[in-house]
Amino acid sequence: MLSFDNDPDWLARLNGQVKDIVQSQGCEKPRPAKKQPSSGTSAKNPQKTSEADQKSAVLAPPIWLIPKISHSAYKTFEKCPRHYQHQYVLQDIERTETEATIWGTQVHTAFEEYVRDGKPLPETMKHWEKFAKAFVKMPGEKHVERGVFLNQQLELVELDAPDVWLKAYIDLMIWQPEKQTVVICDWKTGGSKYVDTAQLRLYCLLAFKLWPEAKQCKAAYCWLKEDRMGDVMTMDRSEIDSEWSKISDGWEKLDSAFRFDRWPMKRSALCGWCEAKKQGRCGG
Numbered sequence: 001m002l003s004f005d006n007d008p009d010w011l012a013r014l015n016g017q018v019k020d021i022v023q024s025q026g027c028e029k030p031r032p033a034k035k036q037p038s039s040g041t042s043a044k045n046p047q048k049t050s051e052a053d054q055k056s057a058v059l060a061p062p063i064w065l066i067p068k069i070s071h072s073a074y075k076t077f078e079k080c081p082r083h084y085q086h087q088y089v090l091q092d093i094e095r096t097e098t099e100a101t102i103w104g105t106q107v108h109t110a111f112e113e114y115v116r117d118g119k120p121l122p123e124t125m126k127h128w129e130k131f132a133k134a135f136v137k138m139p140g141e142k143h144v145e146r147g148v149f150l151n152q153q154l155e156l157v158e159l160d161a162p163d164v165w166l167k168a169y170i171d172l173m174i175w176q177p178e179k180q181t182v183v184i185c186d187w188k189t190g191g192s193k194y195v196d197t198a199q200l201r202l203y204c205l206l207a208f209k210l211w212p213e214a215k216q217c218k219a220a221y222c223w224l225k226e227d228r229m230g231d232v233m234t235m236d237r238s239e240i241d242s243e244w245s246k247i248s249d250g251w252e253k254l255d256s257a258f259r260f261d262r263w264p265m266k267r268s269a270l271c272g273w274c275e276a277k278k279q280g281r282c283g284g
């Protein structure tokens with residue numbers, strides 16, 4: 001699961017920054033050039049990757065106006081920028097637990113404890129043991145709910161680093177040194193109707209950060225409700241730069257929304273389930 005921590009101080013500074021830019025430039029003026037890192041990896045310049053330069057003694061200047069990034073936050077923006085604005089910028093909608101989110105948390109905890117500690121799955125999940133067992137039997141070093149944290153230069157940092165920017169918690173990774181392969185699984189409790197491999201691709205890129213000697217990553221969703229494993233996608237180390245570029249293209253849109261403080265409504269069937277609507281923040 002990916003997480004997104006809201007940072008009120010950062011957001012206050014960011015809102016001021018965005019306002020200054022919009023006021024000083026007007027909507028039609030060209031975007032100011034983004035500052036580029038002096039060294040290290042950049043999502044915008046993945047070809048400049050320097051795996052050896054994992055940490056900077058001095059914080060590098062920000063590249064993005066996006067305060068923090070995560071897969072789920074970006075997906076919210078993609079679905080509806082207005083929803084993203086209320087959830088992550090204005091933070092004026094309360095996060096509510098639903099039956100589905102509570103169930104999702106219970107399932108993830110149970111699978112985490114099964115793989116890590118050998119704790120049996122609860123009766124309600126026993127029929128899914130076959131999936132967890134298959135991964136447990138797989139040779140290699142198991143990592144469950146492993147946190148991976150990057151700064152804007154896409155360097156690995158600690159969770160509490162002042163420049164931590166991207167945070168991800170990956171359900172299950174198995175490092176197989178003999179094969180120089182990382183196997184990744186993401187447990188899904190929802191349906192697979194709108195399957196999107198973006199999350200798996202991001203996880204592969206993060207796994208390559210953790211294991212620089214890895215040559216490939218194999219990743220799949222496990223669709224528990226449908227009682228099946230999803231298709232396995234393979235990413236080769238040679239694809240790292242192009243994959244970061246694709247992700248970066250998406251982040252550009254979000255960055256632009258921050259730059260111009262533009263959060264249009266994107267009406268869809270999802271409006272019916274939207275918390276911004278339920279809590280009276282949007283009439284979409």
Ligand code: SF4
Nearest residue numbers: 080083271274282284
């Ligand atoms: S109700 Fe619809 S348009 Fe409004 S924020 Fe939610 S998803 Fe967007």
